[in-house]
Amino acid sequence: MKYFLFLLCLFVSDTWAKSLTVGSKKFTESVILGEVLKLGLEDQGHKVNHTKELGGTAILWNVLTAGDIDLYPEYTGTIEEEILRIKTKDLNHMRELLAQKGIGMTESLGFNNTYAVGMKKKLAEELGIKTISDLAKHLDLKIGWGDEFRQRQDGWPGLQKTYGLTHTNVRGMDHDVAYRALNQGDIDVIDLYETDAEISYYDFHTLEDNRSHFPKYEAVILYRLDQADAVLPLLKNLEGKVSNEKMTDMNRAAKIDKKNPTAIASDFLKSELGKNISFETSSRSDRILKASLEHLKLVGVSLFFAILVAIPLGIIAMKYSYLGNAILIIVSAIQTIPALALLVMMIKPLSLMGFSGIGDTPAFIALFLYSLLPIVRNTHSGLKQIPMGLQETATVLGLSFWNRLFKIELPLAMPSILAGIKTALVLNIGFATLGALVGAGGYGAPILTGIRLDDYGMILEGALPATILALFAQQFFDLVEKYLVSPGLRL
């Protein structure tokens, strides 16, 4: 298995050269701070990758401790509640515990981005809701929590305990989508981050946390201690430099004014640290070309290895019925694992095997695993559907095992096998967009960014080429079928 993974990674990895890697979460503030770190470290002479929009805390913390990234922006409340899971307000105590895991923590960057609960001002006034406690009197309210907030101890589970909330009309959704849903009146209550630009833009009402449920969420940078020498000169300079107002302004520039996060980061470094940093911006066509190449690589390589493995598995499943059931059950079970869970679950094992838990490798493995079922099942059923009379004739003609397989059985099963590969390919083109959650790029990256920034142009930049690619793949396979399926079966 390890050699197979090695071979797979040899094909795909572009992360062998050692450089610093900055990570960021799947929301705008984190991406802007990630860009600040990237530009600042590059200015100090380091080669830096910024792996953007890497999902939530679980992924970021895992890949930081695994060494796949070297630093990322985090919040003290999240470290306390979700990472260390201890009750402490003492940052030095927190720092000691993190150091035991090989991780360092800066002082506060200067702003507290606490959680809050928000509603449309008009509805809050109509219902007379001023505090979070007041929500308990209105159980019919439609609540839309961010996916992470819904699960976190300091999120919905904690709020329920502190305030005795028993609402049942509660759904999880993307944080950025939740703002738009609240504004349109599709939902009534959402979680807010205090520095979000949308709060003032949409004029939402922030409910008072009258029982002091939410801890402080001071922004800090978590970094690997083995990279301290490289990163600390910049990080020390950033401590205390970002006020709440400054961060809210930067968020507004990105989300409301649609300014490029790299440009925002560059302006910040100029105004706060006096650094003049130039950066390159890419055109839309360049971005689409880059995403297309990344997407094709993800889909093509994973499908290639899936074909190599799945067709033999399908043959074994057919020839040895006692193994057949086990094989089909296992590949079916893999298919039922949610993509995000699979990607997160792979971080630790990949790290133990010496591979990166983010980037191409986990995306390739996930896509490879998801491709197995359609190909294995169609190979198995294609072979099984060969009429008994023909199977017996091949046996009595005295053909060897391999001649029988390659000259008779596989050509007869070829239409079914190709249909399986075509299904896997089209599914993979869709699944591969999830690769962006672990920094593998492809069409998923503009889609994620577009959702985050409420930018339909950006969403289409990923969604439209993905659809075109799927249609093209179908046409391509119709051509392949003409070459690989005997005319005798197409008459």
Place this chain on the structure above:
Amino acid sequence: MITLKNISKNFGTKKILDGLSFHVNQSETLALIGLSGSGKTTALKIICGLHLPDMGDVLINKLALNEHNLPLVRRGLGYVIQDGGLFPHLTARDNIVLVGLEAGKTQKEIQTKIEELSKLTKISSDLLDKYPRELSGGQRQRIGIMRALFLDPEILILDEPMGALDPITRKELQTELKELFKRLKKTVVLVTHDLYEASFFADRILLLHEGNIAQEGSMAELLNNPRNSFVREFVNAQNRSLT
């Protein structure tokens, strides 16, 4: 040439063959007839080694059939099923040469053999490059016979070979094949539902019932001296279907 000794075969709890014994002489044509489920096709498949008997022995040229000598024994068998049993993804020519290539024949040997068999089975060369679905039922059956004869086996096993043909083609092919098998001195075991086809082809007929022989003999013996009520009913039913 072929001997079945006390063969029994069950599929699950269902007994298909129940102590079946018979012998086929060299160059003889033997027809196995009977109702569906009487065991005639199972007996044929046991001769080909497609099924192993639960009890009893199969001897081919005095060699007891077992899983070790099956490949060798199969080289001496030609096998034809309904509609020829042709592989639909291969042209007629590729279907025929499959066994020649497996046996390591040279291209020249293969070409010579195809020309010889084309004449014997009256197949024109332009048909050889067609796929089975482009051929008529009779043409497919002739290609199946060509393939079965390619390695010049001593024994031909035919499982309802005319089953899918129209009456005119069927009659034409019956006449030609009977003449061909006699000329080539092949030992033939034929399974058919049709008593008159059995009578036309075979030197001897075995009527099977519930996994064993109900009666053995010529058509005249089955007609004139049925051994029991089943034989009488079977023969009369076939007579009625013709009138």
